[in-house]
Amino acid sequence: xxxxxxxxxxxxxxxxxxxxxxxxxxxxxxxxxxxxxxxxxxxxxxxxxxxxxxxxxxxxxxxxxxxxxxxxxxxxxxxxxxxxxxxxxxxxxxxxxxxxxxxxxxxxxxxxxxxxxxxxxxxxxxxxxxxxxxxxxxxxxxxxxxxxxxxxxxxxxxxxxxxxxxxxxxxxxxxxxxxxxxxxxxxxxxxxxxxxxxxxxxxxxxxxxxxxxxxxxxxxxxxxxxxxxxxxxxxxxxxxxxxxxxxxxxxxxxxxxxxxxxxxxxxxxxxxxxxxxxxxxxxxxxxxxxxxxxxxxxxxxxxxxxxxxxxxxxxxxxxxxxxxxxxxxxxxxxxxxxxxxxxxxxxxxxxxxxxxxxxxxxxxxxxxxxxxxx
RNA sequence: GGACGGGUGGCCGAGUGGCUAAAGGCAGCAGACUGUAAAUCUGCCGCUCCUUGCGGGCUACGGAGGUUCGAAUCCUCCCCCGUCCA
Numbered sequence: 001x002x003x004x005x006x007x008x009x010x011x012x013x014x015x016x017x018x019x020x021x022x023x024x025x026x027x028x029x030x031x032x033x034x035x036x037x038x039x040x041x042x043x044x045x046x047x048x049x050x051x052x053x054x055x056x057x058x059x060x061x062x063x064x065x066x067x068x069x070x071x072x073x074x075x076x077x078x079x080x081x082x083x084x085x086x087x088x089x090x091x092x093x094x095x096x097x098x099x100x101x102x103x104x105x106x107x108x109x110x111x112x113x114x115x116x117x118x119x120x121x122x123x124x125x126x127x128x129x130x131x132x133x134x135x136x137x138x139x140x141x142x143x144x145x146x147x148x149x150x151x152x153x154x155x156x157x158x159x160x161x162x163x164x165x166x167x168x169x170x171x172x173x174x175x176x177x178x179x180x181x182x183x184x185x186x187x188x189x190x191x192x193x194x195x196x197x198x199x200x201x202x203x204x205x206x207x208x209x210x211x212x213x214x215x216x217x218x219x220x221x222x223x224x225x226x227x228x229x230x231x232x233x234x235x236x237x238x239x240x241x242x243x244x245x246x247x248x249x250x251x252x253x254x255x256x257x258x259x260x261x262x263x264x265x266x267x268x269x270x271x272x273x274x275x276x277x278x279x280x281x282x283x284x285x286x287x288x289x290x291x292x293x294x295x296x297x298x299x300x301x302x303x304x305x306x307x308x309x310x311x312x313x314x315x316x317x318x319x320x321x322x323x324x325x326x327x328x329x330x331x332x333x334x335x336x337x338x339x340x341x342x343x344x345x346x347x348x349x350x351x352x353x354x355x356x357x358x359x360x361x362x363x364x365x366x367x368x369x370x371x372x373x374x
Numbered sequence: 375g376g377a378c379g380g381g382u383g384g385c386c387g388a389g390u391g392g393c394u395a396a397a398g399g400c401a402g403c404a405g406a407c408u409g410u411a412a413a414u415c416u417g418c419c420g421c422u423c424c425u426u427g428c429g430g431g432c433u434a435c436g437g438a439g440g441u442u443c444g445a446a447u448c449c450u451c452c453c454c455c456g457u458c459c460a
Binding site: 033035036037038042043058060063089092093095100104117120136143146183208217220221222241248249250251256268269270274276278279280281290292293294327329332341 | 415
């Protein structure tokens with residue numbers, strides 16, 4: 001088995017404490033995976049990611065397929081060696097690009113025809129090709145190709161996408177079983193179904209029947225209200241076997257992380273900490289901070305007075321604002337470093353709370369994160 | 375002293391009679407961002423009033439006059455800047 005999931009504890013809140021053992025180290029769960037789409041978490045070095053305590057990164061099939069190409073990555077010894085990262089990697093399948101590059105692709109039962117966002121050239125991504133690419137990349141966890149629909153959506157569209165995703169999961173699994181080194185790599189399925197509870201349950205049940213080593217919940221946090229994201233997440237995790245890791249794809253805001261964890265989610269990823277950092281937004285326990293705002297021009301405090309990260313130990317808001325306003329590249333690095341520390345530290349604290357049975361004590365604090373810090 | 379060229383909103387810079395509170399850029403002020411086409415994008419950016427409306431008033435294209443129904447745009451004089459000639 002390429003991965004082994006060890007469920008250590010299930011809290012009365014619903015939160016789960018676990019360990020995901022991979023060929024590239026152990027991931028303490030619930031975990032947050034920094035997003036490194038093109039084989040890099042933008043702005044940070046791999047050494048920084050190690051310092052931050054990241055145990056697993058997410059990279060993207062579609063992007064690495066286009067550039068530098070999966071054959072090239074394989075030739076360079078696989079993605080871990082290529083990017084100098086010896087801890088775990090999960091690769092997204094390109095399914096999200098079906099959503100985010102909506103005007104550049106056409107979806108059919110066979111696969112997705114993409115017009116490259118780089119040079120306009122056409123590519124045809126099938127569930128089988130997505131598997132092959134991810135095998136070439138050598139990620140620890142590969143994802144099946146899925147169809148992610150923006151919400152709110154026409155029920156028929158959602159149903160079609162769910163049906164297609166299920167069919168693709170079957171094809172991906174068959175292909176994967178045939179050609180992958182399953183002792184090194186695992187393939188996770190993805191549950192779709194929009195905000196339709198029945199569809200979600202059916203989809204989950206069918207995938208469980210197919211016996212994947214892990215299950216993802218996709219197609220959420222794409223336009224629907226947070227309450228629905230939570231509701232759907234809960235509905236799906238109820239259907240999933242307790243001994244398999246659950247990955248809620250693409251979430252979330254700091255204040256929402258706990259909501260997902262208590263619904264039985266073990267893995268999450270999101271671009272918010274890294275992207276927003278580059279756009280001048282810092283996350284803190286007191287809420288978010290637009291570091292470029294004039295009010296911070298002479299603020300001697302660190303971004304977050306309760307934060308132990310390198311940035312908060314060393315730099316003031318005034319300096320970070322200065323860097324951002326000047327367009328200095330260091331702004332992106334320091335802001336990203338802090339935000340990812342904040343996310344990873346938040347997850348550490350959640351894990352500790354699960355271990356100690358004090359999860360409910362965190363609620364107030366998470367509510368505060370939704371506000372604006374001053 | 376003379377000949378040209380030029381003076382536009384915080385800055386740069388379009389605009390040669392009405393559609394001009396005046397393009398565009400920069401700076402400034404805010405906001406957004408959820409499996410990354412994002413170091414990106416959006417809004418505001420003369421003052422003021424209110425019933426916040428493709429609302430009203432005021433001020434504004436070096437200065438002062440003038441022509442015109444109407445002037446950043448045309449005329450006169452003046453001031454300033456640049457280049458060249460004495």
